Amino acid sequence: MTPKAEQSGVAFDQRVAKFVVRGLSRTPFTPNQVTLFSIFLGLAVAWMYTQGGAMAHAAGALFIVTVWLDHVDGELARATGRTSEFGHYFDHCAAMTNYVAMFVGAGIGARMGFLDWNAIYLGIAAGASIVLIMSIRMYAEGRFGRDAMKQSPKAGFEVEDTLYIVGPVTWLGLMEYFIVLAGIGAPIFLLYVIWDFFRKDRERGRA
DSSP states (O other): OOHHHHHHTSOHHHHHHHHHHHHHTTSSOOHHHHHHHHHHHHHHHHHHHHHOHHHHHHHHHHHHHHHHHHHHHHHHHHHHTOOOHHHHHHHHHHHHHHHHHHHHHHHHHGGGSTTTTHHHHHHHHHHHHHHHHHHHHHHHHHHHOHHHHOOOOBTTBOGGGGGGGHHHHHHTTOHHHHHHHHHHHHHHHHHHHHHHHHHHHHHHHHO
16 A cells, blocks of 8 residues: 555544654653543533533633544554553543533533523433443444444544534534534434444344
């Protein structure tokens, strides 16, 4: 595979992470420390969303950093030869924690708008769905193999890159509408993930 072809199969944010890791790999920081930092940052983001106003706007920017850090720890692990099963699943759990915390925090913060307390319920629905979605995918990795669950970037973007819109959505004052879409869309996507799991399981049984 040529370098150009190899680069085309890498998401844009992962390319930035690779560049940053060139310098980060020369520091004492370990991949698991980066992952742990992302959790603290993600929980801080959730709290900031509950406060609303300017704090929520700052949270939107920090959440973008949190999503991006999900690439940094993995790239640092590969660059320093510190890959491990624990690190892989720790990274997975960190991402799940950060996404759930953001939706719940944003739901709490949005309760003062037209959604009232329904914003909290929708945030919890989105968060709970994400827990189940990512847990099923984690289990599926062990059952079917990581290659079977790997999602190749399309035009430089991965599915989870859609979370980067959380920042602009927050700054434009559209978080309440986003919470509605997430609270309805995430459970629907969960149904698809469940269907896809059993589809792969049936195909595996016939193989």
